Amino acid sequence: MSPEPPEPLLEFREVMRRLRAECPWKAEQTHRSLVRYLLEETHETVEAIESGDPAHLREELGDLLLQVYFHAAVAEESGAFTIDDVAAGITEKMVRRNPHVFAPSGEGPGDAAAVNDAWQAIKATEKDRTSVTDGLPASLPALLYADKVLDRLARAGTPVEPAGDDLGDRLLALVAEARAAGVDPEQALRDTVRRLTT
Numbered sequence: 539m540s541p542e543p544p545e546p547l548l549e550f551r552e553v554m555r556r557l558r559a560e561c562p563w564k565a566e567q568t569h570r571s572l573v574r575y576l577l578e579e580t581h582e583t584v585e586a587i588e589s590g591d592p593a594h595l596r597e598e599l600g601d602l603l604l605q606v607y608f609h610a611a612v613a614e615e616s617g618a619f620t621i622d623d624v625a626a627g628i629t630e631k632m633v634r635r636n637p638h639v640f641a642p643s644g645e646g647p648g649d650a651a652a653v654n655d656a657w658q659a660i661k662a663t664e665k666d667r668t669s670v671t672d673g674l675p676a677s678l679p680a681l682l683y684a685d686k687v688l689d690r691l692a693r694a695g696t697p698v699e700p701a702g703d704d705l706g707d708r709l710l711a712l713v714a715e716a717r718a719a720g721v722d723p724e725q726a727l728r729d730t731v732r733r734l735t736t
Contacts, residue, residue, distance in 0.1 A: 681724040684713040
């Protein structure tokens with residue numbers, strides 16, 4: 539009787555452990571030295587999504603998964619956490635933030651907008667934020683950053699009506715217009731620029 543094939547995620551964890559132990563380049567990497575690769579693979583995954591090519595997306599998701607496992611392997615060596623801790627943490631968060639799916643009553647918001655509102659309310663109770671920008675990386679693309687800030691201000695009951703004639707005000711007004719129309723301004727601009735270059 540042939541042995542059962544290994545479970546792919548468990549096998550990959552062992553591959554990463556072995557690479558950390560036996561590959562000189564991988565052994566010397568740190569969380570900080572890996573940041574550039576995480577960013578690069580994230581951008582390549584976005585590109586694959588926008589290409590519409592499932593094989594390309596599958597490959598890039600694998601490269602992105604490599605980054606997650608790589609960081610977990612580094613953390614495991616120092617005793618900080620393991621990939622199982624990462625998976626357990628995100629599982630617990632998904633169950634907690636989706637009571638409409640996991641609550642015993644099975645009752646909850648009925649549409650996507652209500653689900654998102656409930657998610658944001660639960661998240662707000664978990665985070666001790668004193669500013670609308672707390673937890674927002676300043677390195678986000680500007681349109682995405684503006685969209686998130688406008689969203690948080692609106693949720694806090696202080697919506698902004700962009701006014702003014704300088705370029706920044708006009709750009710912020712366009713982000714607000716996109717939000718009102720239910721359009722992701724970052725994706726809309728990316729799509730338009732792509733049409734110019736294809």
